[in-house]
Amino acid sequence: MNFDPNKSLADGIRIIENAVIVPFGAGKRGGIRRPAAIYDAGGNYVPLGQCFRSWGRPVTVEPDSPPTDDQIEPTLPGTWLFGGMIYTHFGHFLVETTSRLWALDHLDTPPDGVIFMPRKQAAKPERFISPVLPLLDMFGKDVRNVRAVVRPKRVERLILAPQGFGTGDMMGGSPEFRAYIARHLGDGIEPQGGExxxxxxxxxxxxxxxxxxxxxxxxxxxxxxxxxxxxxxxxxxxxxxxxxxxxxxxxxxxxxxxxxxxxxxxxxxxxxxxxxxxxxxxxxxxxxxxxxxxxxxxxxxxxxxxxxxxxxxxxxxxxxxxxxxxxxxxxxxxxxxxxxxxxxxxxxxxxxxxxxxxxxxxxxxxxxxx
Missing domain, CATH: 3.40.50 (Rossmann fold)
Known part of the structure; x- marks a missing residue:
C-alpha cells in the first residue's frame, strides 16, 4: 500500500506505556536499513515506530530479538513524543526528522519533550542534537526539550504517531503535516528581500x-x-x-x-x-x-x-x-x-x-x- 497524501493520519496516534526505544538492535542489515525498534511493555515489536526514507524504503527494521532487561537503561519519566530519526543533514532533517511533529497539534496535553534515534552510534548523543536545536526551535514551542538515545531506553509513556513526510511517495506529506507546517514554521517571520x-x-x-x-x-x-x-x-x-x-x-x-x-x-x-x-x-x-x-x-x-x-x-x-x-x-x-x-x-x-x-x-x- 502506497502513502496517500490525502489520507488523514490523526486516528493513528497511539500511546505506549513503558515503551522501550532500541536505536541500535540485534542483527545486521544492508544499505540504509538498520535494526532499530519500539517495543511495548511486553516486549512486542510496534510497527508504528518504523522509520522510512520513502514508503517503500525503511531505514529501520525489526531487530533479530528484543533487548534483555539488563540491556535497558533506567526509565525516562514523563510523556514523550517519538520523533523518529534525527539527521544533521539539512535535507534529511527537513524531510524525515520533522515528519512526526504534526502530532503535537493533536494532543490534549503537550508532552514533556520529543525523543529521537540518532543516525549513528556515539558516546554523547548531544552531538546529533546540538546542530539542529535552532532548527527544531522554529517548528513550535513544544519542540524545545529534545533528546536522543544511543542505547535501549525505557520511557514511561511514549506517543507514537505515523510518519507524515518523507521522500518519494511521501513527499506530498499528510494533511496533518502540511497543516502543522503552515501553522507553526516561520510564524511571526516577515518577508524580507527581493522578488x-x-x-x-x-x-x-x-x-x-x-x-x-x-x-x-x-x-x-x-x-x-x-x-x-x-x-x-x-x-x-x-x-x-x-x-x-x-x-x-x-x-x-x-x-x-x-x-x-x-x-x-x-x-x-x-x-x-x-x-x-x-x-x-x-x-x-x-x-x-x-x-x-x-x-x-x-x-x-x-x-x-x-x-x-x-x-x-x-x-x-x-x-x-x-x-x-x-x-x-x-x-x-x-x-x-x-x-x-x-x-x-x-x-x-x-x-x-x-x-x-x-x-x-x-x-x-x-x-x-x-
Missing part, C-alpha cells in the same frame, strides 16, 4: 555536487535582477524571510527547495535546473504540488558530461555536471524567468578545465567522466 531569487551551491564545500560554471550562472541571473542567495550563510529565519518575499525562485534540485516549498504560493514561479541525471525532480514536483498547489518548471540543460571524484562509489548527489547554457537560457526565457537569452553563453573549455582542476585539488582526487 527574484537564485539559490546557488557555489559556496558549498567541495564534495557537494553542483554544476560546473555556476559562477557564470550567478552573473547571468544577477544581470536579470535576481539576488544570488547562499542559504547555508543565513539563519533558518533569514532563509524563511527570503522565501516568503520571493515570487520567482530558480534553483538546482537541492535541499534548499524543500524549505522554499513550505512558503511558496500558488501564483509564485519556481524553476528547477537539474544538476544530475535521475528522477529526483519528481520529489520536488510532488512537494510543490501538495504544499503550494503549483507546478515548477523543470529545466534539463545537462550536456551529458558528468564528472565525479575517482575511487569513490558513484553517488548522484556528489557529481559535477556541465550545462548547455544557450539551451538553458532559451528554456528560462520561454517560461518567463529571464528576458534576454542571447547573453546566455557558457564558460570556455579552459575555464571549465581550471574549475575541474581546482575541485580535484581540494578533493584530493582526480575527477573522471562517468
Amino acid at each position: 527574484k531569487l537564485y539559490i546557488s551551491r557555489s559556496r558549498l564545500f567541495s564534495k557537494r555536487g553542483r554544476y560546473l560554471g555556476e559562477k557564470r550562472l550567478e552573473q547571468l541571473f544577477e544581470a536579470e535582477g535576481y539576488e544570488v542567495f547562499h542559504p547555508q550563510d543565513h539563519t533558518l529565519a533569514e532563509q524563511i524571510a527570503r522565501y516568503k518575499a520571493a515570487s520567482k525562485i530558480v534553483s538546482s534540485d537541492s535541499s534548499a527547495l524543500h524549505l522554499a516549498a513550505f512558503f511558496t504560493r500558488p501564483d509564485d514561479r519556481i524553476a528547477i535546473i537539474l544538476r544530475r541525471p535521475g528522477k529526483i525532480s519528481r520529489d520536488f514536483v510532488t512537494q510543490f504540488r501538495h504544499f503550494a498547489n503549483l507546478q515548477p518548471v523543470i529545466a534539463n540543460a545537462l550536456n551529458g558530461r558528468i564528472y565525479r571524484a575517482d575511487n569513490e562509489r558513484k553517488q548522484m548527489n556528489e557529481v559535477f555536471a556541465e550545462l548547455d547554457f544557450p539551451s538553458l537560457g532559451t528554456k528560462l526565457a520561454e517560461t518567463g524567468f529571464i528576458t534576454d537569452p542571447s547573453a546566455w553563453t557558457g564558460p570556455t573549455e579552459a575555464e571549465l578545465e581550471a574549475e575541474r582542476n581546482d575541485l580535484s585539488e581540494r578533493l584530493g582526487l582526480p575527477l573522471v567522466l562517468g
Whole structure:
C-alpha cells in the first residue's frame, strides 16, 4: 500500500506505556536499513515506530530479538513524543526528522519533550542534537526539550504517531503535516528581500555536487535582477524571510527547495535546473504540488558530461555536471524567468578545465567522466 497524501493520519496516534526505544538492535542489515525498534511493555515489536526514507524504503527494521532487561537503561519519566530519526543533514532533517511533529497539534496535553534515534552510534548523543536545536526551535514551542538515545531506553509513556513526510511517495506529506507546517514554521517571520531569487551551491564545500560554471550562472541571473542567495550563510529565519518575499525562485534540485516549498504560493514561479541525471525532480514536483498547489518548471540543460571524484562509489548527489547554457537560457526565457537569452553563453573549455582542476585539488582526487 502506497502513502496517500490525502489520507488523514490523526486516528493513528497511539500511546505506549513503558515503551522501550532500541536505536541500535540485534542483527545486521544492508544499505540504509538498520535494526532499530519500539517495543511495548511486553516486549512486542510496534510497527508504528518504523522509520522510512520513502514508503517503500525503511531505514529501520525489526531487530533479530528484543533487548534483555539488563540491556535497558533506567526509565525516562514523563510523556514523550517519538520523533523518529534525527539527521544533521539539512535535507534529511527537513524531510524525515520533522515528519512526526504534526502530532503535537493533536494532543490534549503537550508532552514533556520529543525523543529521537540518532543516525549513528556515539558516546554523547548531544552531538546529533546540538546542530539542529535552532532548527527544531522554529517548528513550535513544544519542540524545545529534545533528546536522543544511543542505547535501549525505557520511557514511561511514549506517543507514537505515523510518519507524515518523507521522500518519494511521501513527499506530498499528510494533511496533518502540511497543516502543522503552515501553522507553526516561520510564524511571526516577515518577508524580507527581493522578488527574484537564485539559490546557488557555489559556496558549498567541495564534495557537494553542483554544476560546473555556476559562477557564470550567478552573473547571468544577477544581470536579470535576481539576488544570488547562499542559504547555508543565513539563519533558518533569514532563509524563511527570503522565501516568503520571493515570487520567482530558480534553483538546482537541492535541499534548499524543500524549505522554499513550505512558503511558496500558488501564483509564485519556481524553476528547477537539474544538476544530475535521475528522477529526483519528481520529489520536488510532488512537494510543490501538495504544499503550494503549483507546478515548477523543470529545466534539463545537462550536456551529458558528468564528472565525479575517482575511487569513490558513484553517488548522484556528489557529481559535477556541465550545462548547455544557450539551451538553458532559451528554456528560462520561454517560461518567463529571464528576458534576454542571447547573453546566455557558457564558460570556455579552459575555464571549465581550471574549475575541474581546482575541485580535484581540494578533493584530493582526480575527477573522471562517468
